[in-house]
Amino acid sequence: MPRYLEDFHEGEIWRSAPVVLSEDEIVAYAKANDPQPIHVDKVAAAAGPFGGLIASGWQIAALSMRLFIEAGGHGDSPIVGIGIDELRWKQVVRPGDTLRTVREIVSVTRSASKPDRGTLKTRVTVLNQRDEPVMTYIALGQVRARTVAAQA
Amino acid sequence: MPRYLEDFHEGEIWRSAPVVLSEDEIVAYAKANDPQPIHVDKVAAAAGPFGGLIASGWQIAALSMRLFIEAGGHGDSPIVGIGIDELRWKQVVRPGDTLRTVREIVSVTRSASKPDRGTLKTRVTVLNQRDEPVMTYIALGQVRARTVAAQA
Numbered sequence: 001m002p003r004y005l006e007d008f009h010e011g012e013i014w015r016s017a018p019v020v021l022s023e024d025e026i027v028a029y030a031k032a033n034d035p036q037p038i039h040v041d042k043v044a045a046a047a048g049p050f051g052g053l054i055a056s057g058w059q060i061a062a063l064s065m066r067l068f069i070e071a072g073g074h075g076d077s078p079i080v081g082i083g084i085d086e087l088r089w090k091q092v093v094r095p096g097d098t099l100r101t102v103r104e105i106v107s108v109t110r111s112a113s114k115p116d117r118g119t120l121k122t123r124v125t126v127l128n129q130r131d132e133p134v135m136t137y138i139a140l141g142q143v144r145a146r147t148v149a150a151q152a
Numbered sequence: 153m154p155r156y157l158e159d160f161h162e163g164e165i166w167r168s169a170p171v172v173l174s175e176d177e178i179v180a181y182a183k184a185n186d187p188q189p190i191h192v193d194k195v196a197a198a199a200g201p202f203g204g205l206i207a208s209g210w211q212i213a214a215l216s217m218r219l220f221i222e223a224g225g226h227g228d229s230p231i232v233g234i235g236i237d238e239l240r241w242k243q244v245v246r247p248g249d250t251l252r253t254v255r256e257i258v259s260v261t262r263s264a265s266k267p268d269r270g271t272l273k274t275r276v277t278v279l280n281q282r283d284e285p286v287m288t289y290i291a292l293g294q295v296r297a298r299t300v301a302a303q304a
Binding site: 029032033034035036049056057058059061062063065066069070073080081082083084085086087088089137 | 181184185186187188201208209210211213214215217218221222225232233234235236237238239240241289
């Protein structure tokens with residue numbers, strides 16, 4: 001069932017199940033998308049600034065999306081990604097780390113110029129098994145409004 | 153050869169070669185990382201808001217990184233990703249689109265509290281075959297300084 005702008009509320013929180021990120025997943029993602037030694041070469045990474053392989057920051061961002069989508073996301077609602085603000089990588093992610101995502105809607109704003117739609121602002125936090133935030137960002141997404149959609 | 157903070161300059165511009173993003177690549181990335189119908193299901197996507205498959209926004213972000221790394225990036229310099237600001241997806245990317253990346257260093261700032269390092273602020277733009285920006289963001293990365301590194 002689709003959700004419309006009117007169905008989203010400030011303060012709404014969604015929490016993912018935890019998942020373990022394996023060395024194979026870290027290396028596979030990085031080989032395809034971010035092939036830096038620190039993400040793909042165990043020997044070079046061991047001699048590098050973090051003393052071992054770490055996950056690509058882009059993989060953590062993508063993972064935060066995947067966990068949400070796999071859990072059903074916003075259902076049938078097409079939410080169009082507008083952008084990302086204030087993304088910060090706060091802790092390195094190493095093979096075997098367990099990650100989970102928390103998403104909190106911080107604002108729901110109808111467009112003044114196009115009132116058939118609005119913007120959801122969501123604070124996304126990825127935490128590790130020590131409950132340390134490893135990445136945070138603000139996601140901006142566009143969603144349709146019911147009231148105008150119903151008139152269409 | 154590593155580059156240090158002192159070797160980076162405001163206004164320095166790097167341009168990638170163009171690459172074609174195929175339908176297979178769009179679907180493969182999304183199946184692994186962002187399995188929404190609009191990215192993985194041709195039939196559902198055709199009936200959706202964009203009239204066909206479009207690439208995951210995270211894939212475009214990762215691609216902008218991959219093009220840079222594959223071209224040599226900053227050489228041997230370990231640049232630690234701090235964060236991303238003002239990321240905006242401006243145009244959809246469809247199968248067969250040709251993408252290229254432009255990176256411009258907008259500032260080079262030595263840390264006041266830890267003068268052995270500094271921050272590079274880089275404006276990243278991904279353009280399509282019509283020279284339209286499809287994605288823009290500001291990347292913040294930490295790099296070591298030579299002067300203090302030489303004393304170590």
